[in-house]
Amino acid sequence: GAGVSQTPSNKVTEKGKYVELRCDPISGHTALYWYRQSLGQGPEFLIYFQGTGAADDSGLPNDRFFAVRPEGSVSTLKIQRTERGDSAVYLCASSLVGTTDTQYFGPGTRLTVL
């Protein structure tokens, strides 16, 4: 596709459940990023992949959050034992090579934890 795509667009889950959020970056982009946007706030950095490896995961809030990008394209953000405070919009972005390149964002996944 032409842009970054994310699935699902909406996810409602119960406290304590496990969720997976998927991101398809722009074809050919080697850098991929995850952000979390809480209501009324700007996006906050979670993790950055360069190819298959996590180059910077300093934004992950705790060990319940994990992300993978096994083939250097699609990425999955995984959240274990979800809490109500995890409710937010999770945004994915990609850029051509690295962090100095312009990042293009997907539409996001709205996660609601009941």
Add this chain to the structure above:
Amino acid sequence: GEDVEQSLFLSVREGDSSVINCTYTDSSSTYLYWYKQEPGAGLQLLTYIFSNMDMKQDQRLTVLLNKKDKHLSLRIADTQTGDSAIYFCAEITDKLIFGTGTRLQVFP
């Protein structure tokens, strides 16, 4: 530390100019960005400026950068109702740091 600040709200009349301001703290930022977010949508890149520039114009958009004061502004000429959205400035060092966003409301 890294911190990007914006005023929360701006209201303008259709046809007037809008000016959205932003201050940042990291002088090593290489690029500064403006993104637009409409309700329920992702972030749309509007424009960006390299840190060694002081102005960039792109159609109705003008970006001004005062590196000494770490102040960035976005001017939208002839503001239209379709410009109503939240505008985020962001600085890039080793990661992209966003401000809290300015909600622009355009009224007829």
